[in-house]
Amino acid sequence: METLNYQVLEKSGYKGYVLKDAPEKVLQFGEGNFLRAFVDYWFDVSNEKVGWNGKCCLVQPIAPGLAKLINAQEGLYTLYLRGRQNGEKVDAKRVISSVSRCLNPYEKEDYDAMMQVAVSDDLEYIVSNTTEAGIVYDPACQANDCPPSSFPAKLTQVLLARYNAKKPGVVVLSCELIDNNGKELLKCVNQYIDQWGLDDGFKKWVNEDCTFCSTLVDRIVPGRIRDAAEVARLEEENGYHDELIDVGEIFGVWNIEGPAWLEDKLPFKAAGLNCPVVPDVTPYKKRKVRILNGAHTGFVLGAYLAGFDIVRDCMHDDVIRGFMNKMLLEEVVPILPLDQEDCKQFAAAVEDRFNNPFVNHELMSISLNSTSKWRARNMPSLLEYVEKNGTLPTCLSMGLAAYIAFYSNDIQGLTDKGLVCKRPAGNEYTVSDDRWVLEFYNAHKDDDIPTLVHAVMTNEQMWGQDLTAVPGFEQRTVENLTKIRTEGAKAAYASCL
Numbered sequence: 001m002e003t004l005n006y007q008v009l010e011k012s013g014y015k016g017y018v019l020k021d022a023p024e025k026v027l028q029f030g031e032g033n034f035l036r037a038f039v040d041y042w043f044d045v046s047n048e049k050v051g052w053n054g055k056c057c058l059v060q061p062i063a064p065g066l067a068k069l070i071n072a073q074e075g076l077y078t079l080y081l082r083g084r085q086n087g088e089k090v091d092a093k094r095v096i097s098s099v100s101r102c103l104n105p106y107e108k109e110d111y112d113a114m115m116q117v118a119v120s121d122d123l124e125y126i127v128s129n130t131t132e133a134g135i136v137y138d139p140a141c142q143a144n145d146c147p148p149s150s151f152p153a154k155l156t157q158v159l160l161a162r163y164n165a166k167k168p169g170v171v172v173l174s175c176e177l178i179d180n181n182g183k184e185l186l187k188c189v190n191q192y193i194d195q196w197g198l199d200d201g202f203k204k205w206v207n208e209d210c211t212f213c214s215t216l217v218d219r220i221v222p223g224r225i226r227d228a229a230e231v232a233r234l235e236e237e238n239g240y241h242d243e244l245i246d247v248g249e250i251f252g253v254w255n256i257e258g259p260a261w262l263e264d265k266l267p268f269k270a271a272g273l274n275c276p277v278v279p280d281v282t283p284y285k286k287r288k289v290r291i292l293n294g295a296h297t298g299f300v301l302g303a304y305l306a307g308f309d310i311v312r313d314c315m316h317d318d319v320i321r322g323f324m325n326k327m328l329l330e331e332v333v334p335i336l337p338l339d340q341e342d343c344k345q346f347a348a349a350v351e352d353r354f355n356n357p358f359v360n361h362e363l364m365s366i367s368l369n370s371t372s373k374w375r376a377r378n379m380p381s382l383l384e385y386v387e388k389n390g391t392l393p394t395c396l397s398m399g400l401a402a403y404i405a406f407y408s409n410d411i412q413g414l415t416d417k418g419l420v421c422k423r424p425a426g427n428e429y430t431v432s433d434d435r436w437v438l439e440f441y442n443a444h445k446d447d448d449i450p451t452l453v454h455a456v457m458t459n460e461q462m463w464g465q466d467l468t469a470v471p472g473f474e475q476r477t478v479e480n481l482t483k484i485r486t487e488g489a490k491a492a493y494a495s496c497l
Helices: 006-012 033-037 039-050 067-072 108-118 151-164 181-195 200-208 228-238 261-265 282-305 311-315 318-335 340-354 370-377 379-389 394-408 435-443 449-457 473-487 489-494
Strands: 024-029 055-059 077-085 088-096 099-103 125-128 171-174 211-218 246-249 253-257 419-422 428-431
Touching: 024 039, 024 108, 024 151, 033 039, 033 077, 033 246, 039 055, 039 088, 067 099, 077 228, 077 340, 099 108, 108 151, 125 151, 151 181, 151 200, 171 181, 181 200, 181 211, 211 282, 282 311, 282 318, 282 340, 282 370, 282 379, 282 394, 282 489, 311 318, 311 340, 318 340, 318 379, 318 394, 318 489, 370 379, 370 394, 379 394, 394 419, 394 435, 394 449, 394 473, 394 489, 419 435, 449 473, 473 489
Parallel strands: 024 055, 024 125, 055 099, 077 246, 125 171, 171 211
Antiparallel strands: 077 088, 211 253, 419 428
16 A cells, blocks of 8 residues: 555545645644644644645654654645544544655754754744753753754754844744743743853844743644554555554644734634633643643542543443532632633533543553642642632542542552552552652551541641641541442542532
8 A cells, every 4th residue: 555645645535625835834843743633733724724825844853753754755644633522422534734844953954954944934933842851951052063952952043043044033832741831942042042152132033033932732642543453444444554643632722822913923713723822821721730630630539449440431420420520610610710611611621531432541540649649730729619618629528538548448568569459349459659658658557547537638748738727628538538438439429419
């Protein structure tokens, strides 16, 4: 079977949107599954919906990468967006044609080509996702390295070439999963400007003419399809071989922190895409952490004790699903400092995302490091709820008891791999967390319920404070843990409804 390219795609009879030629308006550092299922998808839809007429030139951030595969397929690849939307199963296929080529800057010819894109009149945006470790200042990088090892140093070279060519500034969209990603990237660039002794005019141009945006990305991207039989079936249907098949969930939102004019400059709003430009992404990160991530941590530990293994199966159970939705809609959403209807829609989408028929998300994988997760994701919601309402939230309070139950259920002992416990059904499971957390629970394995609860809630290393200071919380947790131990976690969740 022939490998995908424009000629092969035409022969296959593909009827979807394709744009073969367009100017390179985006220089994108990163060519992995996420950016291709997210950013390049946004630009591809913008080409179709509003005639944006642009291409993305990709750059490998590190030496081993996908450049040869991408170029062999002329930038084309098949993207499947799979999941549930408004309760309906979705399996949407799209051939992405927004990518022009991919450069490997560790080869001299491609390094020079990257610099040619840098000074192009067509260039408007620089996008990056070089992993959380990518935005780092490495003083070993020098101005004459071809290329320097760090991404911010490469970016400094690109921007310097553009400045020296007397071209206008660009918009930089950072997608790395760190706080204030755009601000941190600009900070690194300024460090290289100072280290390399570059002129003040360039520094002024970078900081005033260029727009560095922090962004918050949200789409689960499993990436490659692992099942060889399914790949073979899809390629038979498509009529071509594709080395770059990509898979993401149907849900996607890209919050971009930037000036008001940027929303009209970017093609996404006009294309009907979920990509708002906002003055500050911090509240949207709080929304994601409190609702999406907080939902996971809030229900999965008790659900596992109740006999569930996969997130999707939990969404098919009235009690577990009802517990999660009550926690989100009655206890978490009302205290968030954002538009309430927007938060409700985000929360409603969580159920669809968790009920994805194409993803087997194991509860035990979500359970990793639940102590720090509960502190970051759920505890702030609980404390703010108490402050606002003067009462304890029913489901969030039960969530702490479920956390304690998961970490202390019939402890068998501590091994190199973690704390071995037993499920009520009888099978063993291993709790994974910081070693001091596991040692704490192992040391308290013979405590009665009130003693254990008191020890956990007064452990300020875990929570940064003494949770027994919250009125009624200790007694409520004793009652909830007793209910979980005596009646089972599902019955305990049901009592909250």
